[in-house]
Amino acid sequence: MGHPDIAGRRLSKDAYAKNFADLHPPLSAHEALVESDRCYFCYDAPCQQACPTSIDIPMFIRQIGAGNPLGAAETIFEQNILGGMCARVCPTETLCEEACVRETAEGKPVKIGLLQRYATDAQMRTGRQPFQRAPATGKSVAVVGAGPAGLACAHRLAMHGHDVTIFEARKKPGGLNEYGIAAYKSVDGFAQAEVDFVLGIGGITVERGKALGKQITLEGLRKEFDAVFLGMGLQGVNALNSKHEATDGVEDAVDYIAEIRQAKDLGKLKVGRNVLVIGGGMTAIDIAVQSKLLGAEDVTILYRRGAEQMKASGFEQQLAQTKGVKIKHWVSPRKVLAKDGKAIGLECEYTEEKKGKLGGTGETFRLKADMIFKAIGQTFVPDPMKDALVLDGGRIKVDASRRTSLPDVWAGGDCAAGGQDLTVAAVDDGCRAAESIHEFLSA
Amino acid sequence: MADLRTNFVGIKSPNPFWLASAPPTDKEYNVVRAFKAGWGGVVWKTLGEDPHVVNVNGPRYGAIHSGDRRLLGLNNIELITDRPLQTNLDEIKRVKREWSDRAMVVSLMVPCEETNWANILKRVEETDCDGVELNFGCPHGMSERGMGSAVGQVPEYIEMVARWCKANTRMPVIVKLTPNITDIRKPARAAKQGGADAVSLINTINSIMSINLDSFAPEPTIDGKGTHGGYCGPAVKPIALSMVSEIARDKETQGMPISGIGGITNWRDALEFILIGAGTAQVCTAAMTYGFKIVQEMTSGLEQWMDERGFSHLDELIGKAVPNVTDWQYLNLNYIAKAHIDQDKCIQCGRCYAACEDTSHQAISNAPKNGKRHFEVIDEECVACNLCVEVCPVESCITMVQMTKGTDPRTGRKIDKKYANWTTHPNNPAAKVAAE
CATH class of the missing domain: 3.30.70.20 (Alpha-Beta Plaits)
Structure with missing residues (x-):
């Protein structure tokens, strides 16, 4: 094992553009018509039941089929104002499309995600949104975090006539839609276009560079506003607990994914010739695939359990394998191998499950690596709340309406307990909280 | 192997699949291509008197489609042949000489005077074609001039013209009926009374395909205006089957040969018409949608089905379903x-x-x-x-x-x-x- 080979410009300019193009190109008008014709317009449709935001899928597909894409878009946005991004990033293969009766019948579900994109794109092209604000109520709500949960909550509150201020720690609003999703799932600046679309309803102010516990405090917000919604996501990253974790060349996948999303010139991003990714969720897939697309020669995902236990869907696993990523199951990292302070490899141990408990077999092996990505999950950092809120499993405890232990504070998205860690689930949280807040403010 | 040869009022063809009188049978070029593809016969596109008619120079067809643009119904506002009579007659004669085993029926439409019919019949006979079909069906354009469905909607006219034709030619006379009438048995009975050898049906149905939501005009649209046209294609088949069955089981017309027309798209459709009483199956829209090659699927399908069921001649099948059609x-x-x-x-x-x-x-x-x-x-x-x-x-x-x-x-x-x-x-x- 020599010196690590980490470099940018591994590919031609065209290759970067091609590799990071739209993963699922949009449907043409005719394709949308043909696909909409496949929908059976099921009664009490299983797809709708499977959708965390309960979009009336058969209805919007029928509207597309009848040449009314804007009506279809309204049906979608009524339930999910981030329907555009969800059309791109939802794991439809485990949600609506898995429930589709055509999946049952022939293994080929209606392409609900692509149809949703067709309709929402049509609305986005008009440059306006289909909703209007109710008359101003004079009530104000603070929303912490401009991610999917915060945006959805803010939009619904604005619709009800409340004034909303969103406090966002980062430079750009959008949350994981802007910083976390694989680049090929959200091309052409879609995340920011969608933020503009959502804010287009009016009555929402976004304050950037305002992080909870730094520039703002929960106590301050509670004093200044009539209600508070917390949707700040997860700030912490799980640690490997292995030796030399802090070595050069060992990186947090979420940080690098954000870098890829923000990169104006992908060629400037340095990537290892041999890349190891530790983890089994969507983040692991996203970083592995994107490393490969940036020109890494060999990319291997290391996961401590089997394919079925991976949090990444079967489709995502296949996508990774199609792009040339290798997935190694039942292995666990033991020690980062370093030379001159730089990572050059990883010592791993085979794992096994005995009586439901995961453990090492004692057999180890070494893998060469120029870069090692940690994608073993993120954690909620509760410090800014200063014990003001009751937690549940390390995240904020909420009830069915997403209300926290404080009567005027709601929470949703990844920072709330019991969630699914999905964009679409975060949107649902935001909407539910908004309705509950509205009820609270109207009382 | 099943024998698909057909003898329809003395008109012989190697199979029951004829191209209906329509654009596909307007010219020698098309008809020769059809015969090469395997069609058993054609009814040549309707001839009229000179000076020949003119057609519009804008869209002549409109359609309804399924989601994947499968053509379900077609309508047209095309008139009868817009070529000189002699040009058509020369071509008919040449094609019949070259393709003597195929059925060559000539469709006719002239004003309602015996001399007009006598004159054109004499000229048509010289082509050595096998028979004539009287076009009393076209619902658009020609009907405004007292021809086509304007005749077909008055049983007395049908009987009169059929009688003139039988008196003025040795050729078999087929009367083509319009469905734009309340009781299809009336014109069929009239045709029989007039001595016609057979009827063919249905001709096209009065229709407006769609209204354009931007221009507020019917489609097809010619310079901002539209008119009703003749509807055909898969969507009309049930209407045609019912009308054929009515004639097949009517006491007065029972046993009169019928050439079935209306949305026949494959061998199954054709067989259904045969079972409900048709001796031949005329096709147009399917050919206009997919080209002439479809006849090969039709002959193959019909042969296969007959072989599997142990039928050897079409005569065993014609009208076989008629006894099962009854009143409610x-x-x-x-x-x-x-x-x-x-x-x-x-x-x-x-x-x-x-x-x-x-x-x-x-x-x-x-x-x-x-x-x-x-x-x-x-x-x-x-x-x-x-x-x-x-x-x-x-x-x-x-x-x-x-x-x-x-x-x-x-x-x-x-x-x-x-x-x-x-x-x-x-x-x-x-x-x-x-x-x-």
Whole structure:
């Protein structure tokens, strides 16, 4: 094992553009018509039941089929104002499309995600949104975090006539839609276009560079506003607990994914010739695939359990394998191998499950690596709340309406307990909280 | 191997598949291509008198499509041939000489005067064609000039012209009927009265295909205006089958040869027309949609089916379904069936439930079973209307099962194996009591 080979410009300019193009190109008008014709317009449709935001899928597909894409878009946005991004990033293969009766019948579900994109794109092209604000109520709500949960909550509150201020720690609003999703799932600046679309309803102010516990405090917000919604996501990253974790060349996948999303010139991003990714969720897939697309020669995902236990869907696993990523199951990292302070490899141990408990077999092996990505999950950092809120499993405890232990504070998205860690689930949280807040403010 | 040869009022063709009088049979070039592809015969596009008519220079066709633009129905506002009469006659003669084994029927339309018909018949006879078809059907354009369906809608005219034609030619005369009439039996009877050898039907149906939502004009649109045209294609087949059956079972026209036309797209459609009484099957829209090659699928399909069923000649099949066409009043009211859902085939779409619950008899239950969606027929409510069968997207998932014994749980009445119809039903005020 020599010196690590980490470099940018591994590919031609065209290759970067091609590799990071739209993963699922949009449907043409005719394709949308043909696909909409496949929908059976099921009664009490299983797809709708499977959708965390309960979009009336058969209805919007029928509207597309009848040449009314804007009506279809309204049906979608009524339930999910981030329907555009969800059309791109939802794991439809485990949600609506898995429930589709055509999946049952022939293994080929209606392409609900692509149809949703067709309709929402049509609305986005008009440059306006289909909703209007109710008359101003004079009530104000603070929303912490401009991610999917915060945006959805803010939009619904604005619709009800409340004034909303969103406090966002980062430079750009959008949350994981802007910083976390694989680049090929959200091309052409879609995340920011969608933020503009959502804010287009009016009555929402976004304050950037305002992080909870730094520039703002929960106590301050509670004093200044009539209600508070917390949707700040997860700030912490799980640690490997292995030796030399802090070595050069060992990186947090979420940080690098954000870098890829923000990169104006992908060629400037340095990537290892041999890349190891530790983890089994969507983040692991996203970083592995994107490393490969940036020109890494060999990319291997290391996961401590089997394919079925991976949090990444079967489709995502296949996508990774199609792009040339290798997935190694039942292995666990033991020690980062370093030379001159730089990572050059990883010592791993085979794992096994005995009586439901995961453990090492004692057999180890070494893998060469120029870069090692940690994608073993993120954690909620509760410090800014200063014990003001009751937690549940390390995240904020909420009830069915997403209300926290404080009567005027709601929470949703990844920072709330019991969630699914999905964009679409975060949107649902935001909407539910908004309705509950509205009820609270109207009382 | 089944023998598809056809003898229709003395007109012989190697198979029953003829191209109907329409654009595909307007010229020697097209007809030769059709014969090369295997068509058994053609009815040459309608000839008229010189000076020949002119057609519009904008769209002549409109259509309705399925989601994938499969053409379901077509309409046209094209008139009869817009070429000089002699040009057509020369070509007909040449093609018939070259393709003597194929049926060559010539469609005609001239003003309602005996001399006009006598004159054109004489010239057509010189082509050595096999017969003529009188176009009393076109619902657009020519009807405004007192021809086409304007004649076909008046049985007396049909009889009169048919009689003139029979008096002025030795050739078989086929009368082509318009469906734009209340009772198709009337014109058919008139044709028979006039001495016609056969009828062919249906011609196209009066139609406006669509209204453009931007221009507020009917389609097809010519310079901002549209007019009704003749509707044809797969969508009209059921109308045509019914009309053919009416003529086939009418006491006055029973046994009169029929050339079936209307939405025939494949061998199955053609066979259905044959079974309901047609001696030949005329095709147009399918050829205009897919080209002439489709005839090979048609002959192959018909042969295959006949071989499998042990039929050797078409004569064994013509009209075979006619005895089973009856009036509603003679349907067996003691026949009891219930819908049955094959749970292994069911994909739980719930369409049967929506249809039955919202629009019919509330005879399908929607209650989860073992945590899964589950739809079941409620025999106590099911009237066997068949709507669930028709809206189910899975073939033979829902079927109608006859009850042959026991009690109908809906009515509480014992299954009666005896045939009984409306004519003797107690609820019928006009019921005839059996003679003592």
